[in-house]
Structures are given as structure tokens and as C-alpha cells.
Amino acid sequence: MKTAALLVSICAAVLAYTVTQARTYRAAVYEHKVIFPWPWATNRPMALSQMMVNMKAFQEKAHIAGKQGVDIMVFGEDSLYGYYMRYRHVIKHYLEPIPDPKLIMWNPCNEPMRFPQAEIQVELSCMAKRNRMYIVANMGDIQLCELGDPHCPSEGWYQYNTNVAYDKEGNFIARYHKQNRYIEPQFNAPVHPEYVYFDTKFGRFGLVVCNDIMFYDPMVELVREYNVTDIVLPTAWPESLPLYSSIGFISSFAVGHNVNLLHANIREPHNPDTYVYGSGLYTPAGPVKYVYDAVSTMGILIIGDVPVNERLPKKLPCDVNPLLFGQPNMKSLALPEFKADMFKDWFNFVHVKGTEGTVTVCQERFCCYLNYKKSASLEMYAFGVFNGLHKAYGPIYQQICVLMKCQTNNPLSCGKHVLSANTHFSHFHIKGSFSSPFIQPQIIQSGPGYQLELPPIGSFNYDAAGLTGLAVKKPLIHAALIGRVYRKDCITCYGG
Incomplete structure (x- = not known):
């Protein structure tokens, strides 16, 4: 009995949400109404011009957020080109080779010609620099296989659903390839899960994409082993009521796992096949601000002050033993x-x-x-x-x-x-x-x-x-x- 009581008390301490009330950071998520490319591009210039239509909306909302002192801004999954392109040969024109920031130091805004076919990366870097904020966006990465790679696709390259992050000076600081795809034959999954995060003065931010929230790797591991305090989650999340609504399921992860969660969905509320909408800024204590609007046809910008999450202790002591609520009556x-x-x-x-x-x-x-x-x-x-x-x-x-x-x-x-x-x-x-x-x-x-x-x-x-x-x-x-x-x-x- 003493062991069980001790475990309960330890777990209760883990579930407690500790914040320094005087410390907050200002976050923004933009639920973008994607302008879907049509006809699909048959070459890179055509694909780039189509993506720049959506990028223009990004720039306008980032300018508004920057004027309001936002520290970090997040854009939704597939928000540059939509989620209908499920053919590898079609989406290829919309992808860019994204270097590994662990191996190189690069500011795309300052060095726009350093890497070829990096126009989107340059735009995002300049957006971060111009508005003095961290930027996290979702785009497509294409990487040639290394010689002798036994997992190499037949075409000779990988295609990844990818998050990229830039700091307030426009420096490229993080790249994450989505692990848990959901009806995405156009993309590959990494052979091994990637645990990607970046540090700021107001927290450690882990990068994941949409369906990753349903699985242990890398989502839970980032919280348990890498002491991530905040999760950045771009999604193209369809409404799946009752238990898997965008605001309900995603906010519940923040409460249950003691992390802040910045969730940027995209907007497609009038498509009866998907009903994609719902975004927010969530904390372990509940929502700071969110939107669940099935009516508006415009993109929605959400800005709010998020308490800095002081996650203590660093690792969950309930890793092995189950969390005990006591025996049911x-x-x-x-x-x-x-x-x-x-x-x-x-x-x-x-x-x-x-x-x-x-x-x-x-x-x-x-x-x-x-x-x-x-x-x-x-x-x-x-x-x-x-x-x-x-x-x-x-x-x-x-x-x-x-x-x-x-x-x-x-x-x-x-x-x-x-x-x-x-x-x-x-x-x-x-x-x-x-x-x-x-x-x-x-x-x-x-x-x-x-x-x-x-x-x-x-x-x-x-x-x-x-x-x-x-x-x-x-x-x-x-x-x-x-x-x-x-x-x-x-x-x-x-x-x-």
C-alpha cells in the first residue's frame, strides 16, 4: 500500500503544471485557407509561382504578427500546396533539397544563392528576419540517395513531409521529417525516427507533424527523453468526432503530457470529405486561445501569450509503472x-x-x-x-x-x-x-x-x-x- 501511495504522489507531482507567472512568450498560429494549385505543375517555375500565391498570405499574416510582438509563429501542414497531390511525380516539382542544419550553418536570407532550388527556404528565412520572430513552416524535402543505400526508392531519391525552423535572425536551425504518415504515398518516412528540437529563451520546442501525435515516436519520446517543454504541430487534421476533433484531441495531449502545444491546422471546412479546421495555443492547464470555425472562408490568425512551461522534474518518474488512479469502486x-x-x-x-x-x-x-x-x-x-x-x-x-x-x-x-x-x-x-x-x-x-x-x-x-x-x-x-x-x-x- 505504501508503494502504491508513493507512486500516486510522485505521478501527481509530474502532472502538476508549474509556470513562472511573470514569464510568457507571444505565439501565433495561422490557420491558412490553402489556394490549391490547379492544374498541377509540370515544371519547377510553374510549381514555384503557385506556391508563392500561398506564401503571399504567409507574409501578410507574419507582418501583422510581427507588429504585435510575436516571438514564434507556426504555419499548417501542406499549406503551400495542399494535400491532394498524392503522386510522387507530381509533387516532386514543389519540393526543395533542404540541407541538414546539424551539418551546416546557413542563413538563407543572407545567402540566397548558396544552395540551388531554395526559393521557399529563402522566403521563410527572410520572413523570420524581417519580423524578428521564430518561424516554423511545413514544406517538402527531396534528397538524393547515398551510394549503396539499401532503402533507396526506385527513383533514386527520397521525398519527405518536412518541418523547417528559423530563428529571429533568419538562421536555419531545425529540420524534421515526418515519421507517421497518413495516406501519403507521395512521401517517404525516415528509416529511423528523428528527434528534432530547438532551444529558445522561453522553452525547448520539439518538431512533429500531424499524425505523429498518435504514436510514441517521436512525439512522446521528445517529452520523456529530450525534456521538450513545447511542441510545434503543423497539421492538415480532418474532423473525426467525437474523440478526435482537432481542438479536443490535440489540446488533451498538452494536458496529459504536461507540455505547451502550438497547433496550426489548415482551413478546408466546407469540403464534406475532410472538414479540416481547428487550431490553437494549448497549455497543461487548458487552452490559451483557439479557433473552431466551420463557417468562415478566410484564413484565421491566432495570437496569444503562452506561459513559459517549467517542466520539473526533467524526466517522468512514471515511465515504467502505470499511473495509478486507485482501484475503481x-x-x-x-x-x-x-x-x-x-x-x-x-x-x-x-x-x-x-x-x-x-x-x-x-x-x-x-x-x-x-x-x-x-x-x-x-x-x-x-x-x-x-x-x-x-x-x-x-x-x-x-x-x-x-x-x-x-x-x-x-x-x-x-x-x-x-x-x-x-x-x-x-x-x-x-x-x-x-x-x-x-x-x-x-x-x-x-x-x-x-x-x-x-x-x-x-x-x-x-x-x-x-x-x-x-x-x-x-x-x-x-x-x-x-x-x-x-x-x-x-x-x-x-x-x-
Whole structure:
């Protein structure tokens, strides 16, 4: 018992969010409405002219951000050319050979002719220098294979989905190749994961791209082993409700892993095949500023002051042993009342009845506990559990506890997307018997006009006791603990 209590207290210390309140930095993310190239370029000059149309919007927004004293600015994934070019021979014209900043020192703005075919890199470097801010952008890299490379593609070169970073003087300081692709046959993945970060006076920033957030490498490893305090995340993230909305899932990583997270999505909210939108500045305590706008046809610039993240201790002491929320209250154990499909996963559910109660529900020896008080309502709510391999974004192994509004009063609608609610929860407390310390707490509220909202800082608490809604003033759409058991993803995966 003493060992378990000690582990809980240690993990609680890790989950605590420590900031120096007097210290903040100003960050900007630009959710760009991409002007998709058409027709696709058949040569480099044509590709460059098409990308420069989007670059012009970058420059305009960077100028605005610079005037407001922004320290670091982030642009979204594929925002120079869009995400439709999934043919290697087509996207090739939009790529540039990007040197390794670990091997060379280069300021593209000062030395624009040093490397051939570097026009985009020069523009980004000059943007950083002109506006006196760090710039992180996403672009394409093309690299010739080294002689005798056994992994070399048949064409003789690699193509990478790439983040680049420049400091306030325009110096090229970081390059990262995306590891975990999502329907991207036009790009290669590195043979080995890359752990890329850069240091500033206001934090250590790790570089990742979109789907990397779903996997252990390099996302979690940057936090655990490289003491990254802030994550920079360009995405082209489609809405996948309920648990994988852009603002919900990505902000939950910041809370669960004790990092600041600068998330720049792109805007394609009116495409029924994707619905790509939602960006923000997130901290371990909650959102600083975010946007979730499915209506506007224009790009959106978000600027906010982010508390400097003092992550102590440097490494998580809960690496090996699971984070303990304590044993679920088995006195309240209920047999699952029905099963329902949520994003191709079958959850065990029980109804959340009356205005208050306590319930425990299990699946495959994983149990979830809920205590709640809510307003009287005709809306159906359910409490669910999932323990297994999620395949839509994976295969990734998850353990999930979720309190959610059902789409209708038909139990089979539980797990479907919901955009509005009228029921208020004055209190809820969720915990589970997780076998991994890697857990992301997520709360989504109902906002005006069928808009999802995140709870403000101070309205919830996440610690070694679980997830507690303290003062959630808006109607609740769902609250969840999403656990990742990385070691069960596949035989080549690492981590807890």
C-alpha cells in the first residue's frame, strides 16, 4: 500500500503544471485557407509561382504578427500546396533539397544563392528576419540517395513531409521529417525516427507533424527523453468526432503530457470529405486561445501569450509503472447495458440515469468509474469503456473511459458525432484502471451555433485522482480519459 501511495504522489507531482507567472512568450498560429494549385505543375517555375500565391498570405499574416510582438509563429501542414497531390511525380516539382542544419550553418536570407532550388527556404528565412520572430513552416524535402543505400526508392531519391525552423535572425536551425504518415504515398518516412528540437529563451520546442501525435515516436519520446517543454504541430487534421476533433484531441495531449502545444491546422471546412479546421495555443492547464470555425472562408490568425512551461522534474518518474488512479469502486459495478460503435470501435455502455449517481463499467478487465451530478434532462447520456486495438488511425492500442451525450435517444446513436447539448453537469469525476501512464483527458462543451468549445482554464482538474469537472458552466457533450498502451500497438513500437 505504501508503494502504491508513493507512486500516486510522485505521478501527481509530474502532472502538476508549474509556470513562472511573470514569464510568457507571444505565439501565433495561422490557420491558412490553402489556394490549391490547379492544374498541377509540370515544371519547377510553374510549381514555384503557385506556391508563392500561398506564401503571399504567409507574409501578410507574419507582418501583422510581427507588429504585435510575436516571438514564434507556426504555419499548417501542406499549406503551400495542399494535400491532394498524392503522386510522387507530381509533387516532386514543389519540393526543395533542404540541407541538414546539424551539418551546416546557413542563413538563407543572407545567402540566397548558396544552395540551388531554395526559393521557399529563402522566403521563410527572410520572413523570420524581417519580423524578428521564430518561424516554423511545413514544406517538402527531396534528397538524393547515398551510394549503396539499401532503402533507396526506385527513383533514386527520397521525398519527405518536412518541418523547417528559423530563428529571429533568419538562421536555419531545425529540420524534421515526418515519421507517421497518413495516406501519403507521395512521401517517404525516415528509416529511423528523428528527434528534432530547438532551444529558445522561453522553452525547448520539439518538431512533429500531424499524425505523429498518435504514436510514441517521436512525439512522446521528445517529452520523456529530450525534456521538450513545447511542441510545434503543423497539421492538415480532418474532423473525426467525437474523440478526435482537432481542438479536443490535440489540446488533451498538452494536458496529459504536461507540455505547451502550438497547433496550426489548415482551413478546408466546407469540403464534406475532410472538414479540416481547428487550431490553437494549448497549455497543461487548458487552452490559451483557439479557433473552431466551420463557417468562415478566410484564413484565421491566432495570437496569444503562452506561459513559459517549467517542466520539473526533467524526466517522468512514471515511465515504467502505470499511473495509478486507485482501484475503481466495484460496489457500483454495472453490467454493460448495450454496445455501440464509436469510430469503428465497439464500446460497452451503461445509461447515465437521474440527476446523480455512481457507476463502474468494464471491458476486457479494464474498468472505468464515474461519479456525477447533472441537471434533469430528456437528453440521453451514457458512460462507456473501450479496451483494444483501434484501427482507423492505427493500429493503436487504447483504453478509454468516456461520459458522453448520445446523438438521439436510441442507444445505438451513442458514439456518433454530437454538436450541441442542453444538459449541465455540476460535477463529474472519471477514473480508470489504466495499464499505462500515457493518458489524455478531454472535455468538450456545447457552444453557440453548433460549435464545440473547450473548458476554460480552472474549470477542470486532472491529477492522480483522475479527471474532475469543477465548474463546467456550458452543457457537456463529452468528457473522456484516453489512454495509450504503446507497447501493444505492434512489435516495432516502444514505450509504456
